[in-house]
Amino acid sequence: MSAPDRPSGSEGVNRPRQLPNAPDRPGDSEGRDRPRRILLEVSGLERRLGEGFRLSVPEFALAEGDRAAVVGPSGAGKSTFLALLALALKPGRATRFTLRRGPGGAAVDAAHLWARGDEAGLAALRAAAIGYVPQTAGLLPFLTLRRNIALTQELAGRRDAALIGRLAERLEIAGVLERLPAQVSVGQRQRAAVARALAHRPALVLADEPTASVHPSQADEILRLLRDTAEEGAAVLLSTHDLPRAEAAGLALLGCVPEPGPIPASVLRPLAA
Numbered sequence: 001m002s003a004p005d006r007p008s009g010s011e012g013v014n015r016p017r018q019l020p021n022a023p024d025r026p027g028d029s030e031g032r033d034r035p036r037r038i039l040l041e042v043s044g045l046e047r048r049l050g051e052g053f054r055l056s057v058p059e060f061a062l063a064e065g066d067r068a069a070v071v072g073p074s075g076a077g078k079s080t081f082l083a084l085l086a087l088a089l090k091p092g093r094a095t096r097f098t099l100r101r102g103p104g105g106a107a108v109d110a111a112h113l114w115a116r117g118d119e120a121g122l123a124a125l126r127a128a129a130i131g132y133v134p135q136t137a138g139l140l141p142f143l144t145l146r147r148n149i150a151l152t153q154e155l156a157g158r159r160d161a162a163l164i165g166r167l168a169e170r171l172e173i174a175g176v177l178e179r180l181p182a183q184v185s186v187g188q189r190q191r192a193a194v195a196r197a198l199a200h201r202p203a204l205v206l207a208d209e210p211t212a213s214v215h216p217s218q219a220d221e222i223l224r225l226l227r228d229t230a231e232e233g234a235a236v237l238l239s240t241h242d243l244p245r246a247e248a249a250g251l252a253l254l255g256c257v258p259e260p261g262p263i264p265a266s267v268l269r270p271l272a273a
């Protein structure tokens with residue numbers, strides 16, 4: 001599949017390596033005509049799970065300021081897609097897989113790191129570049145919520161206690177930060193996982209159904225927080241079963257994964273330009 005050029009300023013994927021500036025995008029506020037940089041780029045990405053499931057991503061990219069949601073039925077492959085992009089799942093094959101540590105950083109060849117089994121290199125890239133909200137939150141059970149959230153800052157070398165405080169206030173978990181994950185509700189754990197994914201200001205945020213277990217008003221706040229994160233220059237991609245809520249919060253539909261198997265082109269470029 002070839003990568004069609006995209007109209008300037010549209011949401012989504014498959015675009016030239018540098019995009020012209022668009023309203024509400026990084027660089028605009030200072031009046032500079034700086035193109036948006038591609039933060040993640042993959043092609044020929046594949047992964048099999050067991051005998052029956054194969055996910056195939058011909059081409060995909062995310063740029064600074066992208067904020068997109070992917071939807072699809074249970075079992076279609078949304079979690080697998082996000083886990084691959086988050087470097088949490090090893091690809092079976094990847095022709096190209098590059099990630100920037102940040103908008104100013106050089107692109108790092110993750111395909112090469114996977115191919116040579118460079119776990120330290122992968123860990124360093126994850127820590128610097130990625131904020132990941134797994135579907136099951138994935139908090140460490142022996143650390144308080146505050147320490148769980150601080151962990152991404154420590155791994156990235158970007159300690160910022162004030163930011164943890166602000167995220168906790170916004171996500172309404174400030175009162176339970178000193179508790180262990182087992183001592184809070186599922187929804188509070190999920191909100192702590194969102195805070196952990198954002199606390200180190202990663203360039204790329206991948207959130208797997210981050211609103212699945214929370215109250216509707218808190219779901220809206222999580223989605224607004226993700227939208228704001230993209231407006232500050234990160235690329236944000238989430239999977240969701242609640243598209244109207246995501247769209248109302250300013251996240252654009254990237255596409256639908258209709259069934260298990262190859263991800264169709266409709267997911268990999270915007271449905272409506």
Ligand SMILES: Nc1ncnc2c1ncn2[C@@H]1O[C@H](COP(=O)(O)OP(=O)(O)OP(=O)(O)O)[C@@H](O)[C@H]1O
Pocket residue numbers: 049050051053072073074075076077078079080081135260
């Ligand atoms: N370890 C595994 N071994 C074999 N098959 C697996 C494994 N993990 C997942 N699968 C299968 O891979 C497919 C994709 O799963 P995935 O979790 O990515 O779907 P999903 O779209 O995120 O679903 P949901 O909306 O229910 O979270 C499913 O058909 C699932 O049954």
